[in-house]
Amino acid sequence: MNFADCLQAAVAAGELNPERAKLAQQRWRELSDRYETAGMSPADARQTAADELVTGITREVIKRRHVTVRQLQTLQKNQARYANADDPDLLLQDVEHIQSEAGTIFKQAMSGLQQFLADHREDIFGRVRDRAQLQDILRELHGEDSGNANAKAIAGGVDQARERLRNMFNSLGGDIGKLDDYGVAHVHDGQKLRAAGFDVWFDDIWQRLDWNRIENFKTGKPFAPSKGVRPFREDAIAFLRPIFDEITTKGWADRTPGFSVGARALFNGRGEHRVLHFRSADDWMEYNDSFGGQNTFEAIIGQFHTMSRDIARMRAFGPNPKAGLENAIQVLEKAAQLAPRNPKAAKAGVFRRVLRLGLQPEELVQMKARKARVMMGILSGELNRPVDQATASILAGTRNLLTAAQLGSATISQVTDLPSMRLAARAIGLNPNSPLKLLFNNVLNGMDPTVAKDLGFILDSWAQSSATYARFAGDIWSPELTGRISNFVLKANGMTYLTDRERVAVAMAFGSDMAGMAGRSFDQLPKNMQNFMSNRGIDARDWDLLRDPSVIYTDAQGGKHLNPNWFRDASSLPAHEAEDLAIRFGALIEDHIEMSIPSSSLRGRASLIGENRPGTWTGELMRSSMMYKGFVLSQLFNQMRRVRELDGDIGTRAWYAATMVAQLTAYGALAVQLKEIAKGRDPRPMISGKFWAAAFMQGGGVGIFGDFFSASTSRAGGGFGETLAGPVVGLASDVSRAVGSNVARMAEGKSPLIGRDIASLGRRYNPLATLWPTRIALDRLVWDQLQLLLDPEAEEQWYQAERRMKRNYGTESWWQRGDLRPRRAPDPGNIIGAVQ
Structure with a gap:
């Protein structure tokens, strides 16, 4: 019986779908013809084709069985977790927790690569360090001997970390084969591919690939029998054309818009990123110069980031996280529909309150579900891909430049991190002074290198240049050059340095304090700590x-330290159990860090930006509005959850909230005064309501709105409405006002004030406009002198502005406008209203 007869027999016995049998028979005939054309006898060709198909089908069956088991486990997990939930917000909390687990997985993967990060992290100008060694590392990763022992050791560490992530991914239902000398994954630049066209791209890449290492998914075997041999050109085209289309159309080449909420499953997608293997490191680098979207360092780090994110999503919602999320939503929807007849739901929780108000529980679930889908889309990157690349690039670059111009003094605002760190620790029963003590020690003396190495501590900015930027401006896709400018300012003003060390100090303090509680059982821990855990x-x-x-x-x-990395390696548990608990404990620490040092809120981004992608006008407007508000949204959502988790009655929660407001306002007052001095003005009198309103806003992370309590415009230059709309709208308004006012003056027969507007816009929007160490000197020595040259009414304008400031806010300049040097030092006595 030949292969075709076997297929027909299987169909007749009901063991094989007729359509699948037809496709398999068609493929068998194609392979048979191909091998016979290549010189095999007809019998050998038919047998070889049958063997290949059977191997491929068997492999696919095994893979599907593994995936099915994981999917069933996800369904069971969803049922257990959400069927009796009395608050559908649990779903949003679980999606948020993916972010914490992804951060933990990434940090644990990178914990053995501190030397790699230290050697090749970006410098202050955004350049990767030691490019020569980086090329040697790339050669080692491709199995080539670079002759550099340090590069060989680092490449070994990279391979070890990638292998760990591969095994984790596969254990969750993935299907990534083990590949020696894999090299580095590419991030292809879709614009470059589109500009070149398929034929040019194909001619370049097909001669650079090692076809002996590239699997033909149809047969499960390599395209070529040995290294250096190329497959039939038509086979290579059939293989590479879908990849080209996938890259250049962002995945829409083989997708049809419709009503389906499904997505390409991660268990398939991650393997697809590994299908292209280059013959050598030089081929990789030459291709990357022509068509790549990242440098070597970014490509290595980027793979760890995306793998960590995908693993975290699969841990939460299975091999196809989007489908797993939809199943969780359906379980919640069923619970909501049954809530009026569910005694538990009728007596307690959010559903009880919803029913009492006469609302329908399913409406609440639908609202939470919409936000959960958006949050998952942000995490997956689906909602971060630009619709119109040119529009997104221009406006993202504009936001980067505005960040550079407007966040130069943001370091001063970080004084409010100190009470936030203390309160976050105290709220869960930890020593509130531990993180501050460790912070000051790390700043003054540096981290203990042995402890850092053993416990796997890394500085966030070493592995993610935008980590600090995200605190105030949000996690924004952006072009490279303007991103370097904004990162330069945030490094030059010390914000990156402080944020890094604050986050490490909080993590170290948490581990140290928890080790101090190791003698207590769970029920002996502080009640708030029990709730938190x-x-x-x-x-x-x-x-x-x-x-x-x-x-x-x-x-x-x-000193004792309870640390997830150390636990994973020292535990006698089975490896997968130790890994799982280490991730969950590490995510707990990540959540505590976020409580202590708010950054960018996933829930806040979903609430404000929604499904609006970059490159659309609505999406860009929303991203402009989000700038500088991510911090306060993170603070808001963090504290709402913290208050819900506190043990005690409403009085306990009210006392916590009042304490936080008081301490943040006090440190906000300090930040306001320091910023006044940086602007060349005396500290403001602290006896006015306007001052304390500004301090309150500054302490809560909304300092940009606090500016309205000391001036008619915000630090970004616009009025209240423009500030709500964001700095990009503020910039457009400033430019249009400058043009419109001069047109109006000329229409009235007056001389235009073009010089004043040029100096004003230059002063406000140059990349170093607010860099606190040089801000006042740059203002007085450059922009004031330029305005004197261009604006005949400059001195009169400054005089009037000084009088308004003194009259309305009780302060004046210690370095007068237009002066080449200050006449005196700042007057600290003005805090009690000394200026008359």
Whole structure:
């Protein structure tokens, strides 16, 4: 019986779908003809084709069985978690937690690569360090001997970390084969591919690929029998054409718009990123110069980021996270429909309150579901891909330049991190002084290199240049050059340095304080700590495993540390169990860091930006509006959750809220005064309501709105409405006002004030406009002198502005406008209203 007869017999027995049998028979005939044309006898050609198809089908069956098991586990998990949930916000909390787990997985993967990050992190100008060694690392990753022992060691560490992520991905239903000498994944520049066209791109890449290492998905075997041999050109074209279309159309080449909410499953997608293998490191680099979208360092780090994010999504919602999320939503929808007849829902929780108000529980679920879908779209990157590349690039670049111009003094605002760090620790029963003590020690003396290495601490900015930028401006896709400018300013003003060390200090303090509690059972921990842990999946059994003395790290000074990286390596648990608990404990720490040092809120971005993608006018307007508001949204959502988790009655929660407001306002007052001095003005009198309103706004992370309590415009230059719309709209308004006012003056027969407007716009929007160490000197020595040359009414304008400031806000300049040097020092006595 030949292969075709076998297929027909299987169909007749009901063991094979007729359509699948037809496709398999067609492919068998194609392969048979191909091998016979290549010189095989007809019998050998038919047998070889049959063997290849059977191998491929068997492999696919095994893969599908593994995926099906993981999908069933996801359905069971969703049912257990959401069927009796009395608050559908649990779904949003779980999606938010993906971000924490992704950060943890990434940090744990990078924990053995501190030397790689230290050697090749971006410098202050955004340039990758030591490019020569980076090329040697790339050669080692391609299995070539670079002759550089350090590069060989680093490449070994990269391979080890990637192998760990591969195994994690596969354990969750993925299908990534083990590949030696894999090299580095490419990020292709779709614009470059579109500009070149398929034929030019194909001619370049097909001669650079190692076809012996590229699997033909139809047969499960390599395209070529040995290295250096190319497949039939038509086979290569059939293989590469879909890849070209996928890159240049962002995945829409093989998708049809419709009503389906499904997505390409991650268990398939991650393997597809590994299908192209280059013959050598030089081929990789030459192709990357022509068609790549990242440098070597970014490509290596980027792969760790995307793998970590995908693993975290699969941990939460299975091999196809989008489908898993939809199943969770359906479970919640069923619970909402049954809520009026569910005794538990009728007596407690959010559904009870919804029913009491006469609302329908399913409406609440639908609202949460919409936001959960948006949050997942942001996490997957689906909602971050530009619709119109040119529009997105121009406006993202504009936002970067505005960030450089307007966040130069943001470091001063970081004084409010100090009370935030203390309160976050105190709220869950930790020592509130521990993070501050470690912060000052790390700043003054640096981190202990042995402890940092053993516990895997890395500085965020070493592995993600936009980490600090995201605190105030949001996580925005942006072009490279303007991104470098904004990152330069945030590094030059010290914000990146401080944020890095604050986050490490909080993590170290958490681990140290938790080690100090290791002698207590779970029910002996502070109640708020129990709530904090339980709500993030750490229970009494987990705590007993974590506090085992054998897995607690002891440093050279005898200090104890409870650390997820150390636990994972020291634990006697099966590897997968130790890995799982280490990730959950690490995510707990990430959540505590976010509570201590708010950055960019995933929920806040979903609330404000929604499904509006970059490159659309609505999406760009929303992203402009989001600038500088991510911090306050993160603060808001963090504290709402923290208050819900606090043990005690409403009085306890009210006391916590009042304490936080008081302390943040006090430190906000300090930030306001420091910024006044940086602007060349005396501290403001602290006896006015306007001052304390500004301090309150500054302490809450809304300093841009606090500016309205000290001036008629914000630091970005616009009125209240323009500030709500964001700095990009403010810039457009400033330019249009300058043009319109001069046109109006000329229409009235007056001389235009073009010189004043040029000086004003230059002063406000140059990349160093607010850099606090040089701000006042740049203002007085450059922009004031330029205005004197161009604006005949400059001195009169300055005189009137000084009088208004003194009359309305009780302060004056210690470095007068137009002066080449200050006449005196700032007057600290003005805080009690000394200026008359």
